Amino acid sequence: MAKTFDSLTPELQTFIAAQQMFFVATAPLSETGHVNLSPKGLDCFRILSPQRVAYLDLTGSGNETSAHLHENGRMTLMFCAFQGNPLILRLYGQGLTVLPGDRHWPNLQPEFPSHPGIRQIIVMDIERVQTSCGFGVPLYEHQGQRDRLLTWAEKKGETGMEQYRQQKNQVSIDGLATPLAIRSQLPVS
Numbered sequence: 001m002a003k004t005f006d007s008l009t010p011e012l013q014t015f016i017a018a019q020q021m022f023f024v025a026t027a028p029l030s031e032t033g034h035v036n037l038s039p040k041g042l043d044c045f046r047i048l049s050p051q052r053v054a055y056l057d058l059t060g061s062g063n064e065t066s067a068h069l070h071e072n073g074r075m076t077l078m079f080c081a082f083q084g085n086p087l088i089l090r091l092y093g094q095g096l097t098v099l100p101g102d103r104h105w106p107n108l109q110p111e112f113p114s115h116p117g118i119r120q121i122i123v124m125d126i127e128r129v130q131t132s133c134g135f136g137v138p139l140y141e142h143q144g145q146r147d148r149l150l151t152w153a154e155k156k157g158e159t160g161m162e163q164y165r166q167q168k169n170q171v172s173i174d175g176l177a178t179p180l181a182i183r184s185q186l187p188v189s
Helices: 010-018 064-072 105-111 148-168 179-184
Strands: 003-005 022-026 036-040 045-049 052-058 074-080 088-098 118-132
Touching: 010 045, 010 088, 022 064, 036 064, 052 088, 052 148, 064 074, 064 088, 064 118, 064 179, 074 118, 105 118, 118 179
Parallel strands: none
Antiparallel strands: 003 118, 022 036, 022 074, 045 052, 052 118, 074 088, 088 118
């Protein structure tokens, strides 16, 4: 029942727009490195073209995705239908991190909400689109987005967020440097 596409069809774009969350998966090249899988919400995903997507990445406790993308670029995004007809949609491709101040930032940032705690934008060039049945995905009713990450970032303020990113977002759990570390030219241990 799996179907593959080279890009996002209008129907798949409509499906993505209706989803309240998605999942991001990346991995280091090391066979002993940790695979990262993160859920995302808060209206932070945008379709830039049928072959390019992006999401606004808010400051969190780690920065695995960015470190993995810097090392190898591989990324998978997954959307699941938790309501209505069952469907799983996976986007496979090459991703990159765009930081505030990068040359692409002024064109990308206006596409997204102005949430507190913005860390970076992750852009993905799609190489393969695949759908599958989703028959095993349970039905859930969306109650709303959590605002705790936003209120936490707002309370810390920009100076506090910058300090937090310096402490927590420089390297992956496997010791890979993130673009934030490279930009700040801090030694990675």
